[in-house]
Amino acid sequence: MKKLIAATFTVLSLTAMQAMAGSPVHMWKCQINDDMTEEALVEYTNDWQKAAAKVDGGKKMKSQIYFPVAAGADGTGTDLIFISSWPNFGEYGKFWDSYPESDAAGMEGGAMSCHGSSLWEAMN
Numbered sequence: 001m002k003k004l005i006a007a008t009f010t011v012l013s014l015t016a017m018q019a020m021a022g023s024p025v026h027m028w029k030c031q032i033n034d035d036m037t038e039e040a041l042v043e044y045t046n047d048w049q050k051a052a053a054k055v056d057g058g059k060k061m062k063s064q065i066y067f068p069v070a071a072g073a074d075g076t077g078t079d080l081i082f083i084s085s086w087p088n089f090g091e092y093g094k095f096w097d098s099y100p101e102s103d104a105a106g107m108e109g110g111a112m113s114c115h116g117s118s119l120w121e122a123m124n
Helices: 003-018 036-054 091-099
Strands: 023-032 062-066 080-085 112-122
Touching: 023 091, 036 112, 080 091, 080 112
Parallel strands: none
Antiparallel strands: 023 080, 023 112, 062 080
8 A cells, every 4th residue: 555655645746846846948049131122020039939839849839030129249240039948848858959950950040040049948
């Protein structure tokens, strides 16, 4: 009986930890290509999102573009912040492992170039 209680406690503890875990948010600092308008960039990233959704772990990924309204220059030519988020780190890991060989990866550089990124954990 003690083993059953211990096993139940362990399972419930692991479930609670997963429920409390945040979701991954990957942020890139990017510069728009000279011949690209903001409207065209939004269209291009929508096409990229469709290609990325076909990558393992990409089906539930969401992406957003943040254009500055009032921001100090960072000295690296950042025109926008491109953000992708996943529901959990498991999906992010699958995506990260599969992405380099994907059609979405082949689209990189077509609309913008990115010069720095960071991975964050969002807590809801």
